Amino acid sequence: MSAAHALLKAWPANPRDALPLAxxxxxxxxxxxxxxxxxxxxxxxxxxxxxxxxxxxxxxxxxxxxxxxxxxxxxxxxxxxxxxxxxxxxxxxxxxxxDTTKALHDLAHAARERGFAKRIAVTGSVGKTGVKEAIFASLDRASRGAAHRSVRSYNNHVGVPLSLARMPARAKFGVFEMGMNHAGEIAPLSDHVRPHVALITTIAPAHIENLGTMEAIADEKAQIFTGLVKGGTAIIPADSEYAKRLIGHAKALGVKIVTFGRSETADVRLLDAIPGPSGGSMVTADLGDTRLCYTIAEPGEHWIANSLGVIAAVRAAGGDLASAGLALAEMGGLKGRGARFDIPAAGGKALLVDESYNANPASMRATLRALGQTPAHRRVAVLGSMKELGDFAPRFHAQIAEPLIEAKIDHVILVGDEMRALAVELGRRPANSLGFAPSFAQCDSPAEAIAALEEYGLTHGDAVLVKGSNSVGLGRLVQHFTKARG
CATH class of the missing domain: 3.40.1390.10 (MurE/MurF, N-terminal domain)
Known part of the structure; x- marks a missing residue:
């Protein structure tokens, strides 16, 4: 027997190699x-x-x-x-x-059981798609393409089993997003996936129209922990007002708990965050037994918190932290969720930030804060109505006046009936102590908003945020201004 033959025979067997390629x-x-x-x-x-x-x-x-x-x-x-x-x-x-629906569920469960993939589930009122994508990018880099994730926002009772059924037998990791509109929707999704790691990004008043209270939202999001496998890990935002409530749900299930955030008690704790030269941040985090320094490409303080959750999830899943740092440094914004475009403007180019897919009070505040930190000649916000707020809608819309003023937004274009409450609030507010108050226009449709933005007239160095619930249709405004971008 040749030496090469002997080495081949001694090659360690890997059960994954016996799984199908198709x-x-x-x-x-x-x-x-x-x-x-x-x-x-x-x-x-x-x-x-x-x-x-x-x-x-x-x-x-x-x-x-x-x-x-x-x-x-x-x-x-x-x-x-x-x-x-x-x-x-x-x-x-x-x-x-x-029954074809049951067949899809059966196919999903077979995909879950036939391989060895570590499964990560992500939910939260804000940021779950971006966090899901960041975790996937981290694990895909480390596994050399052997990670899988739900695409788009396939996060409901059909999208989750479909995403699971698409997971290859040889995948090493699977990352799945889970969303809800009503009580009782998260637990069945988590039961489909049976995750090893379950992460909640944050708790905010999204879908409060259907859930009624913030406590009910927290309780529903916590149902993601019910599907965790034995020995699984619940990852919880330590800075949330509802952290203790979420921790209580996890403790009742007997799962491992990892917290992340700025809090001194957080297991993955922010030590320092310095603004980066390109709009992101340079972060130093304490993981208990080690410290990690990395760069985030995405701008905004909310992405600093998101990155800590990503690091916690990658570590809990057995991923590589160095790869996670590189992935966070390279991530760009997603369509409708932070994608950035240079668009033609008088004298040069303006920046357009596309956040047109979703909006709730917490994400509005976060993205307006990020816009306020963006170097720009003038800052413009095109804001669409925030849906599913029920009786809370007028109050939550009116409260957006404060972050608009704090971020020194120069001009605001408001789109949709619910935004009339914000128009009233802006109309009654005098300039603040620094003599600043944004000008604004009220529109009923994306077409009117396009005309209003064109009438305002963008100039070189302007920055425009487009943010609203998807049903408002502000994606059409984004498409209009980016189709001829230079």
Whole structure:
């Protein structure tokens, strides 16, 4: 036997190497769902929307109250689907099941159990998508591409199992976002994922219209801990007013608890944060047994807190902290969640910050504070209504006047009925002690806001924040001003 042959025989066996390379095949789907496959096939993806099907996907024909996915099977195959999961025989390769929604759940659970991936779940009133992406970037770098995460905001009762079903058997890490609008929604999502690590970013009055109180929001978010595997870790924001409440939920479940923040009691504690030359921050954190220095590309104090949660989650999942630091230094803003664009303006270019996907009182304050810290000739905020605040809406909208003045925003364009409360508040406020008060315009639609911003006239060095709930449609304003960017 040659020396090379001997070395090959001595190569340590890795159970992960025996797992399939294809995401799913007909036999695997049939076994997971209890269904019957009509043909042999291999699939590289799983999709539930025929419009988003890519070549190699298996299409799950879900049935809802208003729509039946079986009507779109032909369209899915026209876009390259290799098979479908159906509850009736069809003239295409398929796996026949009794209930396609249950089949998706079964597929998700099979994906969870067949591999060795450490699973991380993320929820919170603010910042969960960005934190999810940062954790993924950290773990993907360290594992050389063996991390998986939910895409977009696939964080509900359909998106979470779909994201789980898409996790490759050989993935080393899986990161999943979980959202809610009503009580009782988080626990089933966590039960699907059965995470090893569960992180809450913060508690804020998002969806308070449906939950009623901040305490109820905290209690619902804490349900993410109920799905933790034995020995799992709950990661909690130490600076939150509701930290003790969240810790109480975790203690009742007997899970490990790690806190993060500025508090002296935090397990991952901020020691120092210095503004970076490009708008981010240079952070020093105490992890108890070590200190870590890293740079955050994203601007704003809220990202300093977010980064501490990311570091806590990466460490709890067994990831590499150096890779996490590099990932945080390289992350750019996401579409609708902090993406930054240079757009044409008189005499040169202006900066546009796209936060058009979501808004609540806490995120409004955080992004306005970040805008106030952004070097600019003039600072402009285009603010859309914050939805799902119920009877609290007028008060929460009016309270945005304070951070606008503190950040010295020069001009504000308000969009939507709920923003009229802020317009009234700005209209009655005199200039503050420094002689500053923002000018403002009230608009009913994104089209009016586009016209108002064009009439205001951007000049070289201006900075524009676009922020509002997604249903307001301010993404159209972003698209209008970025489509011809120079």
């Amino acid at each position: 995401l799913w095949d007909a036999e695997g789907i049939a076994a997971a769902t209890g269904g019957k496959a009509s043909h042999a096939f291999q699939a590289s993806g799983v999709e539930m929307d025929s419009r988003d099907v890519r070549p190699g996907d298996v299409f799950v024909a879900l049935k809802g109250d208003a729509m039946d996915g079986h009507k779109f099977i032909a369209a899915a195959f026209a876009k390259g689907a290799v098979a479908a999961i159906t509850d009736r025989p069809v003239d295409f390769p398929h796996v026949l099941v009794n």
